[in-house]
Amino acid sequence: LEQWRVESKREKDLRKRLEVEMKNREDKLVRMESDMKQLALSNEDLRRQLEVAMAFSKSTSPLTPKPGTPAATLAQAKSPPTVPCTRCESFQSRIHELENMEVHITAEKARLESQYKAYVADVGHLLLCVNLKFVFLLNRLHSMSHRDF
Known part of the structure; x- marks a missing residue:
């Protein structure tokens, strides 16, 4: 009789x-x-900032003369090679980094959801066994x- 009481208490503790x-695990998910x-x-947010920066860099570029005209040749000779917008590149790099993180987090979330569902099924089965016992x-x-x- 005492052994059954001890086992009953152990089963209750296990359930808890x-x-x-x-x-x-639910909280972690x-x-x-x-x-x-x-x-x-x-x-x-970074995408929007990139769009604004790109629009700004396009709007601040000087008017370009028609290709083939003497003014175009002169402008081409005077202008330095195009320097990419470092702010735009920074935004693009950050966006790429965040997209990679999003892919990894999505995969981790899917893995945890699967693990959680399996765990819940196992716990449900264990609880059923504990209840029956x-x-x-x-x-x-x-x-x-x-x-x-």
Whole structure:
């Protein structure tokens, strides 16, 4: 009888630990989703900044004369080779970096979701087994206590 009580307590403790573990994994998944949303917003913000910088760099470029005219030849000789917009390149580099991070985070999220679903299924199965064993032990305990009287 005492052994069944000890086993019943152990099963209850196991159930509690499994529920806590499941909650922790759920919280981790929610945090990763939040991080992914934040990266997507940051990526969109950088895209907009890049578009503005590119539009600005185009609008500040001087008017170019028609090709083949003496003015075009003179302008070509005087102008330094085109220098790429370093700010635009910086934005493009950051966007590329964020896109790569988004791909990795999406893959990690998918992996964690899959792992979480498998874990939830396992925990559900374990809880079912624990519940069945607990009911069995309670019934045995109940029947033994009735037999003693």
